[in-house]
Structure formats: C-alpha cells, structure tokens
Amino acid sequence: MTTSLSYAETEIKVGVLYPLTGAAAASGVEEKAAAELAAAIINREIPAPPGLVAGIGLPNLKGAKLKLVFGDHQTNPQVGATEAERLITQEHVVALLGCYLSNVTATASQVAERYGIPFLNGSSSSTPLTQRGFKWFFRTSPHDELFVANFFDFFKDLETKKGIKIKTLGLFNENTLWGTETTKLETRLADEQGYSITEKIIYPAKTTEMTAEVQRLKAADPDVVLQSSYLGDALLSMKTYKEQGFTPRMLLANDTGFIDSEFLKTLGHDADFVLSRDVWSLDLGDRFPLIRLVNDLIRQRNNINFTGSSAREFTAVAVIADAINRAGSTDPEAIRKALAATDIPGQGTIMPWKGIRFDTTGQNVLGSGIIVQVQNAQYVTVWPLDIATHDIALPAPAGTKH
CATH class of the missing domain: 3.40.50.2300 (Response regulator)
Structure with a gap:
C-alpha cells in the first residue's frame, strides 16, 4: 500500500x-x-x-x-x-x-x-x-522481560541495602496474553534466582469474584504477592483482600490497573503501601x-x-x-x-x-522501569534507589488494612 x-x-x-x-x-x-x-x-x-x-x-x-x-x-x-x-x-x-x-x-x-x-x-x-x-x-x-527482571533487582537491593530479605512469592495474574506471559517470566526468574513460589494463580480477566483466589493467597502467606491486573480486577482484588482480612506483607503490582488514576481515586489511603512497577512518576519532575x-x-x-x-x-x-x-x-x-x-x-x-532507539526487532533499547509506592494516597518513586524520592515504607505497619 x-x-x-x-x-x-x-x-x-x-x-x-x-x-x-x-x-x-x-x-x-x-x-x-x-x-x-x-x-x-x-x-x-x-x-x-x-x-x-x-x-x-x-x-x-x-x-x-x-x-x-x-x-x-x-x-x-x-x-x-x-x-x-x-x-x-x-x-x-x-x-x-x-x-x-x-x-x-x-x-x-x-x-x-x-x-x-x-x-x-x-x-x-x-x-x-x-x-x-x-x-x-x-x-x-x-517490555515485561525487563520489568520482571527489575522486580528481582529490587528484591536484591532490599536485602543488601535495606536489610529486607525476600524468600517466597505468590503469583496472582490475569489470563490474557499479558498476564500469562508475565507468569512465565516470573516463574523462570524465581527459579533461576532461588525464590520459592508458594502459590501461583492465573484468574479469568474481568472476573467478578476473587474470594477463593484471595483465600489461597492468604493461606500461602508469601513474602511478596506479584500481581498483574487491569483496573477492574485490581480494584476487586483490593476489596477482596480487605474483606478476607489479608494484608500482603508486600504487594508488588505489574503496573496497569494499579497505576490507573481511578485506582487512587477509588481507594485513597486504602491503597497505601502498594508497590507497582512503572515508567513515569510526577515526583521525578x-x-x-x-x-x-x-x-x-x-x-x-x-x-x-x-x-x-x-x-x-x-x-x-x-x-x-x-x-x-x-x-x-x-x-x-x-x-x-x-x-x-x-x-x-x-x-x-x-x-x-x-x-x-529501536533495535532490529523494533524494540526501544533505551527505555527503563521504576518502582513506585503509594504513600499517603500518592505515588512516589522508591526504586531505583539512585533516583528515588522517598524511602520504601516496608513492612506495612501492623493493623494497616488494604
């Protein structure tokens, strides 16, 4: 044409x-x-x-x-x-x-x-x-291979520079192309780097019920829940965590629903302590x-x-x-x-x-990721540590509800 x-x-x-x-x-x-x-x-x-x-x-x-x-x-x-x-x-x-x-x-x-x-x-x-x-x-x-690798770099920095050791992971991802590929990457890197996966859940995208899945995560009690959800599912999961009395010690999301503007508008302080990978944050201005x-x-x-x-x-x-x-x-x-x-x-x-700048596959080779955390109902940059604007608020204080 x-x-x-x-x-x-x-x-x-x-x-x-x-x-x-x-x-x-x-x-x-x-x-x-x-x-x-x-x-x-x-x-x-x-x-x-x-x-x-x-x-x-x-x-x-x-x-x-x-x-x-x-x-x-x-x-x-x-x-x-x-x-x-x-x-x-x-x-x-x-x-x-x-x-x-x-x-x-x-x-x-x-x-x-x-x-x-x-x-x-x-x-x-x-x-x-x-x-x-x-x-x-x-x-x-x-792409997600870089973003998921960032998760494990983040874990290493938590241990070596913050004294927070991560051993066990729970995977909680939706079942479209994005979520299933993320699950494969997280599984491979966890195995290569010596982390134990205590629960792996791939749920139907746009589901209206997550009680059984959250109960499984609660029983597995991982150090970190790694979650990939679009907005509706992200909000539903947060609601279900609260209903089931489950406060993950660390919830590290794979962007998307967790960084959508409606996520904070809907949850406010109930989103505090949630972490997410991202590529942009206003506090880097x-x-x-x-x-x-x-x-x-x-x-x-x-x-x-x-x-x-x-x-x-x-x-x-x-x-x-x-x-x-x-x-x-x-x-x-x-x-x-x-x-x-x-x-x-x-x-x-x-x-x-x-x-x-694109390589021969069409992929930009000069992009990078960051990790943000909701603190006081606002996203702030907490990783990489050399550009972080705030310290990581971990673990969440006892009694904090999501």
Whole structure:
C-alpha cells in the first residue's frame, strides 16, 4: 500500500486504537487525552516547553497538520483487528498507534503488517510482541522481560541495602496474553534466582469474584504477592483482600490497573503501601523538568495528571510525528525507515529514559522501569534507589488494612 503526500493536503492522518468503552475505558480515555495533547503541541496549537521533541512539529511537511483518527477496540482483540482495517482502508491513515492491551495490540498489528502500514506501540508490554519477526511493528515502551527482571533487582537491593530479605512469592495474574506471559517470566526468574513460589494463580480477566483466589493467597502467606491486573480486577482484588482480612506483607503490582488514576481515586489511603512497577512518576519532575512542565499542560487542559500509560502514549505520538517529519513524506515505507532510524535523547521526552532507539526487532533499547509506592494516597518513586524520592515504607505497619 502506497500513500504519498500532496502538499495541498492540510492533514496527515494517524490512526489511534484505545479502549474507549468497556472494562479499560478509564485508561483509554486518559490515553486519548494524552495523545490529543501531543498532537496539539505538534500542530503548534499549544506552545511547547523548550527541548520537547514534539515541539518540533512537522516543518518538513510544509504546513500539514497531524490529525489523529481514533478507534475504540472495547478491549476486544477481534474488534481491534477490525478497527485497524477500517482505519487503514477507509480512513487511509499513514500509521497506527495503540492499543494499551497487549492481546489487542497483537491482533491489530497483524493487520498493519499485512497492509504494510507502520504500527507504533506505546504501552503494551508483553515481550513476544517484538519477537514475531514483523517488519512494520515498533515499540517505545520497555517490555515485561525487563520489568520482571527489575522486580528481582529490587528484591536484591532490599536485602543488601535495606536489610529486607525476600524468600517466597505468590503469583496472582490475569489470563490474557499479558498476564500469562508475565507468569512465565516470573516463574523462570524465581527459579533461576532461588525464590520459592508458594502459590501461583492465573484468574479469568474481568472476573467478578476473587474470594477463593484471595483465600489461597492468604493461606500461602508469601513474602511478596506479584500481581498483574487491569483496573477492574485490581480494584476487586483490593476489596477482596480487605474483606478476607489479608494484608500482603508486600504487594508488588505489574503496573496497569494499579497505576490507573481511578485506582487512587477509588481507594485513597486504602491503597497505601502498594508497590507497582512503572515508567513515569510526577515526583521525578525535579530531576526531569519536562515531566512537570508537560504534566502542567494536561492538568490545565483535562484536569488530570499523566500516568505511566498515558505518558507513554503521549510519547508515542511524538515519536511517530518525529518519524513522519524526518521522512518528509507520508509514504509508509519512508515512515518505516525513519522509525527504524529514530534516535531521540531522553531529555527530549517526558520519560525518565536514556532515549528512544529501536533495535532490529523494533524494540526501544533505551527505555527503563521504576518502582513506585503509594504513600499517603500518592505515588512516589522508591526504586531505583539512585533516583528515588522517598524511602520504601516496608513492612506495612501492623493493623494497616488494604
């Protein structure tokens, strides 16, 4: 499929697939707001903070504007594939972004691969997505293999620098592509590094009942519960922990539902002491000034803060615009080649990363993870220790209820 830009055109269409309805809609709506902010900066509708890559705009496209065309995949992989095809064949987008959920990204990107359209993924972390040999797929976010390895690096730091020894783990993960792949990684690394798994639970995503699963975790009594849940499941698990009188000595979540804005809005102080891996945190704004400056813009525009997911989606829009601008064309092959040649320094983004540079599989090799903790009903950075803004509050004080 070939698309070339006539400079009489005023819009360059990029398709964006998010869950705008359904179980993950709260996340999708915030990601949409982040993507729209990035487009507004690229199109010079909002002044950009100095140094932000998105602020470069599209000067090589002679005044053309970036137009984001959204599709709602409803958390359904087949709907995601159908929407991807619609955006390509009916809206004639020159690239696709999305889809937050790894299992939807898997199907939608297959469609893009078939049509020869660049697909840039911002926030799906399932490792196999960049192991399929695809030519047109790129991912800016780190993947779960790195994130899960971070968990075990964190445990080592707790022991050597904080005197907190972790021996036993309980795995509690949902059963889509993301959760099942995370379980495999956690199991392998626990075995390699000498940790005992006292319970392993893979529960049905979007379940409405977790009592039996939480009772099993309570009986196993691991030092750490490692949990992978989207928002609805994360909230249900916290409610069930409280009902069953189970306060994990440490709950370390794999991002997603536990860093969604609605998680803290719903739970407040009941979320205190929960840990989660993440990629972005507002409290890093003193060290990385663009974090705070651009967060101020989304606060003014949408009355929300970025999350790790929405910050990555903002970044994905900036990266695709940078590639289109360097390509100087809307030809998909030219955009793909420009994506492959991407080399953006970290200080040009809102992420606390070294930068964005893709390897031959399409994976960004300069991304990294952090671990945040809810303290006093706010997320704060507690790892890596060299950039932490707060000490880890462990163990949770006796009598604390989740």
